[in-house]
Amino acid sequence: MENDVVLRVKDLKTFFYTNERCNKAINGVSFEVKKGKTLSIVGESGCGKSVTASSIMQLLPDLSRIEEGEITYFGEQGEVRIDKLKKNGKDMRKLRGGDIAMIFQDPMTALNPVYTIGFQIRENLQNHMKMNKKQAHKRAVELLSLMGIPNPEQRVNEYPHQFSxxxxxxxxxxxxxxxxxxxxxxxEPTTALDVTIQAQIFELMMKLKEEFNTAILLITHDMGVVNEVSDDMAVMYMGNMVESGGTKEVLKNPCHPYTKALLESIPILGKGRNQNLEPIKGSTPDPYQRPVGCQFKDRCNYRSEKCEEMPPEEIVQGEHMVRCWHWKEVLEDGK
Ligand code: SF4
Structure with a gap:
């Protein structure tokens, strides 16, 4: 439903510039994130998924910028065009950490080693929720407890290096x-963690989603995780979205050769030990010297002359979208 959309990204183009060369890291990406739902963006490293997240948070590195497109946040106070806000302006700082928060692969990206955990949570609460110090401290202890951290009253006063x-x-x-x-x-919130902790962290995120109706945008390279936790998914390759839709539908009926290859490269739970895992052949092209036409063509078994031209987005059914000239063959082969 339209009014369930909290974040809309439309035709986003984010480019990086080095030595007069340009990497079109995101080259026309569109998607919507809905209240109480998880959208996973999946792809190999360098596909543009993390740049998408940094564009939304206005945390892009120097020498990169949003060239075109719209990022709209639908908040309680109305619509906000994030792409029009100043990177470090008051409005963006208010959104960042308040209405839109981010968790990283490396927690030390977000945590400051010289302040206690409690101080850092309190600071957020005092800045965004207008709490006084005492209220913020109480809430910080509650939050640590909610996250399953033992002895929260004591641990709230500890520094990040004292945590595992x-x-x-x-x-x-x-x-x-x-x-x-x-x-x-x-x-990639759990990439550096072992599988048990990984499962606990995802469980926690899903609980928060259900309790607070939070919309989650999950960036991952792991199809297993996508299958476990997301309602909707989008597959990215070389800065383009090549397939998207409801997770169950896309995983059941993959229509893009890249999605199919990603699925064939991972073991499927419950299918036993003798699974034929196929690594994806070749590697991603140099982002500064991109091929003409479909970006996946040098790795694709379905390639034809037509693929010298970039395929348009096509609807498979409902919200299932694919960008491939030969998607019908791919779908047929999977049946
Ligand atoms: S457009 Fe052509 S090269 Fe690209 S994924 Fe489809 S079949 Fe393969």
Whole structure:
């Protein structure tokens, strides 16, 4: 439903510039994130998924910028065009950490080593929620407890280096969730953690989504995670969205050769040990010297002359979108 959309990205183009060369890191990407739902963006490193997250948060590095497109946040106070806001202006700082929060692969990106965990959560609450110090301290302890951190009254006074990797990740989620964000962007949040902690962190995120109706944008390279936690998914390759739709539908009926290849390269739970795993052949092209036409053509088994031209987006059915000239063959082969 239209009014369930909290964040809309439309025809986004973000480019990087080095030595007079241009990398079109995101080259016309569109998607919507809905209240209480998780959208996963999946792809290999360099596909543009993290740049998408940084564009939304206005955390792009120097020598890169949003060239075209719209990023719209639908907040309680009305629509905000994020792409029009100043990177470090008052309005952007108010959104960042307040209505839109982000968790990173490395918690130390968000946590400051010289302040206690409690101080950092309190600061967020005092800035965005207008709490006094005492209220903020009480809430920080509650949040750590909610995240399953034992002895929160004591641990709130400890520094990040006194926490284990998994606990730091929880503390960062506590900080991100402290202001009840409407949108939580999670960029590979569990890649550095072991599988048990990984499962606990995802469980936690899903609980928060259900309790607070938070919209989650999950950036990952892991199809297993996509399958487990997301309602909708989008597959990115070389700065383009090549397939998107409801997770169940896309995983059941992949129509893009890249989605199919990603799925064939991972073991499927419950299918036993003798699965034929196929690594994806070749590697991604040099982003500064992109091929003409379909960006996947040098790795694709379905390639034809037509693929010298960039394929348009086509609707498979409902919200299932694909960008491939030969998607019908790919779909047929999967049946
Ligand atoms: S457009 Fe052509 S090269 Fe690209 S994915 Fe489809 S079949 Fe392969």
């Amino acid at each position: 990797g998994g606990m730091r990740q929880r503390a960062m989620i506590a900080m991100a969730m402290s202001c009840n964000p409407k949108v939580l962007i999670a960029d």
